[in-house]
Amino acid sequence: MADPPIVILVLSVCMLPFLLLAIFGILWSIAYPAMLIYAVLFSGQKLNEQIEDTTSREISLRESLGRDPLTTVDGGYRTNITDCGVVWAGVVFGPSHWHLLIGKINNLIGGSIDIFQKVVAAGRAEAMQRLRENAVANGWDDVINVRIDTSDMAPQGSQSTVKAVEVFAYGTGVKYG
Amino acid sequence: MVQGILVVNTETIPGMMITETLGVVSGSTVRAKNLGRDITQGLRNIMGGELVKYTELLEESRQEAIGRMVAEAMSRGATAIVNVRFATSAVTAGAAELFAYGTAVKAE
Known part of the structure; x- marks a missing residue:
């Protein structure tokens, strides 16, 4: 008499992961188009706001210092340096799925893919601005020998859900005596 | 940002x-x-822009890599690391x- 309930219990426990996966799949198939529509409508605006924010921070920092603290030269022209140390800043930045779609269509036609250029340039500007802010926060007067690296977070051929690049800027902070 | 030793990415150390x-x-x-973070960052990626948790992940990892480099240099008795x-x-x-x-x- 007690057998059928136990069989059902064991079966239901075995099926539970698959049931959860099915629920997740159904939710995803409903939620993803909604999120994609949201991205279509607002991701361009979000990118523009990000660029504006970075630019305004850069301008206000430049005005408060009176110059741009970053240089790519080795700094040999100044001899009154009293203290130095490495300083860095990184940012992981990705295009939205709508921008990826535009980029793919643009790729068929060929020519310059302006949307990806805009996204990567926004990320790079943000990384450089963070390097300036880090340098000021650590008490450095200037950053010499600045290098900028860009690396892909989603290498070719990998099964990746995230499409993004990491922009990493570093240099040597110096203090003038 | 780096403790214990002088680290610069120039070829020489100014003043030394x-x-x-x-x-x-x-x-x-x-x-x-972890997987949870990968999922939330994947969702955030739909909208584009900065992926804050990945930025933090790389920042922590970089601190660790630099820490290991500094430890190796100190075990050799170095006073500075140049051209990083x-x-x-x-x-x-x-x-x-x-x-x-x-x-x-x-360096002295």
Whole structure:
């Protein structure tokens, strides 16, 4: 008499992961188009706001210092340096799925893919601005020998859900005596 | 930002003389975030823009790589590391290798 309930219990426990996966799949198939529509409508605006924010921070920092603290030269022209140390800043930045779609269509036609250029340039500007802010926060007067690296977070051929690049800027902070 | 030793990415140290080079020192680390973070960052990626948790992940990993490089230099008796370079490679999706290398020197 007690057998059928136990069989059902064991079966239901075995099926539970698959049931959860099915629920997740159904939710995803409903939620993803909604999120994609949201991205279509607002991701361009979000990118523009990000660029504006970075630019305004850069301008206000430049005005408060009176110059741009970053240089790519080795700094040999100044001899009154009293203290130095490495300083860095990184940012992981990705295009939205709508921008990826535009980029793919643009790729068929060929020519310059302006949307990806805009996204990567926004990320790079943000990384450089963070390097300036880090340098000021650590008490450095200037950053010499600045290098900028860009690396892909989603290498070719990998099964990746995230499409993004990491922009990493570093240099040597110096203090003038 | 770096404790215990002088680290610069220029070839010389301003105001100091390098008396001896002690060879190349390096430090690396491979790190990944958990699946939950990968899912939330995947969702955030739909909208585009900065992926804050991945930025934090790389920042922590880089600190660790630099810490290992500094430890190696100190074990050789160096007082500074010059000409530091950084390299990043993605081993698989979501796992990144951070690599920092430079030349350990004695400077005074």
